[in-house]
Amino acid sequence: PSRVFGLDGDPDTGIESRPELPLVRLVNDHEAVFPAKHKKDLHIAVLPDSLRLALYNFILVCAARRARGQTAVHNSMLVHVTRFVDVQHQVAEKLQNLVDSIRRRITMGEGDRHPTLESELERIWREDFEPTSEDVQDCSPDENLIKVTWSEVSKELGEAAARIEVKEINGHATDALDYVAHRQGFNVVAVGGDKLSRGLTLEGLSVSYFLRASQMYDTLMQMGRWFGYRPGYLDLCRLFTTEDLRRWYRHIALAEVELRREFDRMKEAGLTPRRYGLRIRQHPGGLLVTAMNKMSHSQTQRLSYAGQLVQTAHFSTSAEVTSSNKRAVERFLSLLGQRKKVPRAWLWTDVSADRIVDDLLADYSVAAETWRFQRPEMIEFIRRQNSKGQLANWTVALVDTANGSSFAIADCDVGLAERSPESGTWEDDAIPAIYQTRNANIQSPDHQALDLAEMVLDQSLLDHLLAKRIDEHGDCLFDADESDLLRRCLEEKVTLQDIAERLTKHRKITRSPGVNTSGSRFNGLVVRNLRPSSNGLLLIYPIVPKEREWPLNREPFMGLAFSFPSSHTAMAVEYRVNRVWQDAFQDSDYANDDE
Numbered sequence: 001p002s003r004v005f006g007l008d009g010d011p012d013t014g015i016e017s018r019p020e021l022p023l024v025r026l027v028n029d030h031e032a033v034f035p036a037k038h039k040k041d042l043h044i045a046v047l048p049d050s051l052r053l054a055l056y057n058f059i060l061v062c063a064a065r066r067a068r069g070q071t072a073v074h075n076s077m078l079v080h081v082t083r084f085v086d087v088q089h090q091v092a093e094k095l096q097n098l099v100d101s102i103r104r105r106i107t108m109g110e111g112d113r114h115p116t117l118e119s120e121l122e123r124i125w126r127e128d129f130e131p132t133s134e135d136v137q138d139c140s141p142d143e144n145l146i147k148v149t150w151s152e153v154s155k156e157l158g159e160a161a162a163r164i165e166v167k168e169i170n171g172h173a174t175d176a177l178d179y180v181a182h183r184q185g186f187n188v189v190a191v192g193g194d195k196l197s198r199g200l201t202l203e204g205l206s207v208s209y210f211l212r213a214s215q216m217y218d219t220l221m222q223m224g225r226w227f228g229y230r231p232g233y234l235d236l237c238r239l240f241t242t243e244d245l246r247r248w249y250r251h252i253a254l255a256e257v258e259l260r261r262e263f264d265r266m267k268e269a270g271l272t273p274r275r276y277g278l279r280i281r282q283h284p285g286g287l288l289v290t291a292m293n294k295m296s297h298s299q300t301q302r303l304s305y306a307g308q309l310v311q312t313a314h315f316s317t318s319a320e321v322t323s324s325n326k327r328a329v330e331r332f333l334s335l336l337g338q339r340k341k342v343p344r345a346w347l348w349t350d351v352s353a354d355r356i357v358d359d360l361l362a363d364y365s366v367a368a369e370t371w372r373f374q375r376p377e378m379i380e381f382i383r384r385q386n387s388k389g390q391l392a393n394w395t396v397a398l399v400d401t402a403n404g405s406s407f408a409i410a411d412c413d414v415g416l417a418e419r420s421p422e423s424g425t426w427e428d429d430a431i432p433a434i435y436q437t438r439n440a441n442i443q444s445p446d447h448q449a450l451d452l453a454e455m456v457l458d459q460s461l462l463d464h465l466l467a468k469r470i471d472e473h474g475d476c477l478f479d480a481d482e483s484d485l486l487r488r489c490l491e492e493k494v495t496l497q498d499i500a501e502r503l504t505k506h507r508k509i510t511r512s513p514g515v516n517t518s519g520s521r522f523n524g525l526v527v528r529n530l531r532p533s534s535n536g537l538l539l540i541y542p543i544v545p546k547e548r549e550w551p552l553n554r555e556p557f558m559g560l561a562f563s564f565p566s567s568h569t570a571m572a573v574e575y576r577v578n579r580v581w582q583d584a585f586q587d588s589d590y591a592n593d594d595e
Contacts, residue, residue, distance in 0.1 A: 315371075347450065
């Protein structure tokens with residue numbers, strides 16, 4: 001659909017906008033004839049002018065293709081306005097009457113009638129077809145799109161109209177689309193409903209008159225019979241439809257491009273949907289991905305990097321990749337300037353967003369299996385938020401694990417973090433191609449609070465926190481009791497780290513069924529909500545597999561965990577996600593089992 005309707009793009013996911021082909025013609029005169037909610041006894045007194053215009057377009061298409069030398073070819077027009085067979089029958093009859101009238105006017109002349117049919121067709125050709133053909137050739141070049149003149153087209157009108165047959169295609173009609181029997185070409189106007197739009201192949205489909213709305217992506221995609229390649233006559237094709245359907249298909253185009261990219265990533269990772277978190281963008285206006293009974297194993301979630309913890313949880317065990325990532329991290333740290341040692345970490349503060357993006361993410365290799373850590377999307381998100389004055393000041397923490405083996409990097413000595421492999425992924429002495437950490441987690445929520453230790457709550461920061469919203473128009477991130485707690489902390493002049501600990505205890509008492517804080521002073525979500533929207537935190541973990549043989553001559557894995565502050569300016573998008581995504585998207589804000 002993106003080829004026909006274009007798409008709006010999404011800077012946060014790195015999907016660029018695409019212009020639509022100039023083939024869509026909006027219909028706005030149909031409601032009086034084909035009401036959205038009608039029954040099978042609907043009486044059709046007269047066809048809307050837009051359907052008459054669509055038929056004129058089809059005649060011009062047939063004639064123009066003949067003028068281009070495309071004579072022994074099939075040409076089809078689809079008319080889909082209702083699911084009721086009785087109404088389809090009336091439409092087919094009236095179209096047949098109109099075709100018969102057109103034939104008579106072409107062969108027998110017009111008399112004193114004005115405007116004449118030929119003059120009307122000429123006007124449509126000059127005002128629509130000629131400029132549209134030029135525009136299509138500019139945006140989708142095709143050497144087979146031969147330019148023909150009105151003089152050449154007009155000579156073929158009689159033969160084109162004479163070959164047109166109106167067929168009623170549904171479960172009750174006896175008509176059939178027998179293209180094989182018409183070896184010299186078949187010009188057919190096919191009127192039908194679901195059987196026509198979803199089940200049959202329409203050879204040489206060039207004009208579609210499509211009003212039948214569906215509330216489901218998959219049905220609309222099945223009905224979208226005009227998305228294929230039309231060699232030699234793409235510029236002649238026309239789609240007559242409503243503005244609603246145009247918008248819906250444009251949205252589906254974005255969802256489709258995004259889903260195809262997810263499939264590519266899944267294939268690259270060598271995974272199946274049983275092990276890969278898939279998502280498909282939902283429509284804000286009520287379109288469904290598919291019927292509800294087909295989505296019983298999926299769930300709707302609002303997704304954004306804002307307020308999220310995003311970490312690398314899968315690592316290539318290739319010596320080349322581990323060495324490359326170690327060099328990338330060491331080079332990055334060496335550019336950050338002055339550092340300081342705090343318990344459990346080395347810290348660099350006031351790091352710019354450009355440093356994070358250009359000097360680390362650009363060089364760091366992410367395993368395809370870590371499907372939540374999408375580097376292009378993350379880079380776009382950071383840059384987009386940075387342009388709003390957010391994520392401007394970063395703290396980088398090189399985590400020092402007290403009991404780990406000593407490791408030196410960028411003139412810093414730290415203890416290596418040991419992380420157990422996910423159960424069933426590393427069972428023997430053979431090193432797997434991918435090292436997957438247990439629960440897809442490398443961090444501890446306590447580390448997420450490292451940058452809050454020296455931030456003292458003042459009035460300006462309190463105002464900022466109380467202004468944070470769940471989304472652009474939603475409620476405050478902090479409920480009434482939590483807001484009162486924040487106001488009391490202002491009087492005590494305590495740090496955000498102290499406040500995070502108090503809020504974690506408060507939530508453990510009031511929300512214990514939904515929050516896991518065992519083993520941690522801090523709940524990660526609380527920490528990210530407290531962090532100013534201008535600040536980001538990057539945790540770097542040098543990691544070795546726990547209780548597994550890891551060659552001494554191999555570099556450790558360089559794990560990254562991005563702790564993004566909450567922000568209602570970051571647009572959250574609703575997705576329908578599968579079970580794998582749901583499980584992985586459960587809050588990772590618990591203590592790592594290996595801490």
